[in-house]
Amino acid sequence: MSQQKKFSDFTEQEFQIFLRSITDPEDGVSERAHDQRIALFEEITEHPSGSDLIYWPEEDGLDTPENIIKIIKEWRTANGKPGFRPD
Template structure:
């Protein structure tokens, strides 16, 4: 995927990316690990891989709820989110 920032994604694209990671839909373990690393770097969330590996700690049950945790944290810290997050753009 290799995008530079979270703002390069629409929210739905990032949800799809998270879903692919959660289902481990990659041809190799290396591909999965690269995607996980990219996810962590793009999200910027301090929990890092725990969002994926220990989702129960964040009440994460779906890719959407994972993205909701990231959006909430980024909003609380004044960080931009997705390309189609018009509320953040208006601030």
């Protein structure tokens, strides 16, 4: 699991890799480890929809990592939350 504990600890690329480890987990990852990743996603993004962004998006096609990141970035900006760490 990722060592980053805050959203602003991630670059956008690092977060995309982390998100893909949830949306397309590697073979052999345990259910517990996958659940821990989902919990960390919810904790660090602080988005009110949490994992629904991944599993139950508001519209078809919004469940891609790119769209999920876009939604999170827009919400964080609108709510005065810090963004990604610069590359």
